[in-house]
Amino acid sequence: MRLSILIMGLAVCVAIPLSAASIPASGSLTFDVMRKGKDIGDHSYKFSGSENSYSVKVSTNIVVKVPLIKLTAYSFQHDSVETWKNGKLEKLNSTTNDDGTSHNVNSGASSILPASLWNEDIVKSKILLNTVNGTKMSIRAADLGNEAVTTKKGKVNAEHYRISGELERDLWYDANGDLARVSFKADDGSTVIYIRK
Numbered sequence: 001m002r003l004s005i006l007i008m009g010l011a012v013c014v015a016i017p018l019s020a021a022s023i024p025a026s027g028s029l030t031f032d033v034m035r036k037g038k039d040i041g042d043h044s045y046k047f048s049g050s051e052n053s054y055s056v057k058v059s060t061n062i063v064v065k066v067p068l069i070k071l072t073a074y075s076f077q078h079d080s081v082e083t084w085k086n087g088k089l090e091k092l093n094s095t096t097n098d099d100g101t102s103h104n105v106n107s108g109a110s111s112i113l114p115a116s117l118w119n120e121d122i123v124k125s126k127i128l129l130n131t132v133n134g135t136k137m138s139i140r141a142a143d144l145g146n147e148a149v150t151t152k153k154g155k156v157n158a159e160h161y162r163i164s165g166e167l168e169r170d171l172w173y174d175a176n177g178d179l180a181r182v183s184f185k186a187d188d189g190s191t192v193i194y195i196r197k
Contacts, residue, residue, distance in 0.1 A: 023047055023054065024178045029118060031194040032152070033062060035186065040064050041076075043194055045118045045179075056082040058094075058116050058131075074099050080131055082114055089114060096132045105134045117182060120173045123161045130167075137166035147172065149181045151196040156180055 024047060033041040041062035048055055062076040080094030089110050096103040113121060114131055122128070123141040130137060144160040149172045158172035158180040172181040182194035 023051065024118075025176070029179055030197045031182070032197060033060075034193045034195055035064070035190055045116075052087075053085045055084070056116070056118065058082070058118075078132065080105075080116065082116065092131065094131050098132070103133050105131055107134075117169070117171060118179050120159075120177045120179075123163070123171070128167060139163050139165040139167050151180060153197075 024045075027047050029045045031043040032039050033043055041060065043060045044058070046057045046059075048057075058078070058080045060076065060078040062074070063072055064074040065071065066073045076096075076098055078094065078096045080092065082089060083091040089107070089112060091109065092105065092107040092114055094103075094105045112129055113119065113125065114129065116131060123143070125139065125141070128137045128139050129135070140163070142162045142164070144162055146157055147160045148155045149158050149160075156174050158174045161171045161173070163169045163171065168184055170181075170183040171179065174180045179194075180196050184192055186192050
């Protein structure tokens, strides 16, 4: 079973200026990763620096166990650091272990916006860059309106977007522009959900 689509990061061809609202006031976003009602791992974003010069550390740790015998059926570890200055990407470095297969991406200054999902501006993008393996993907986004979604701290109102094409994700962003929830189908047809803590 392949769940490597859990954290594929992406990027647009044209940079879109970021606003202060794009950076969570708390300095971090953390999520439980759920599949078939079970917690299979964690996904997090940690922000440091100022509004005009900051870095974002993205981490994902997924382990899927075989029921009853508890052997590991699949594992995925991803760590990346995005460095931003004046709304533009200065540098992106990532390392990934996708169930034993290693990937590395090292990008210098670019007009490309990584769609690591935390930034609501990704829904304005047409071409995205996978931060796991560096490939570009074509996507389109539809705004499905405002909905109440469940987080570990209760329900929040969030704008629901559906990304389709070479990447398929349902994304919800709260009134501050912070990522509130992620949902998508894994390769085996099961639904994977990121629930914000």
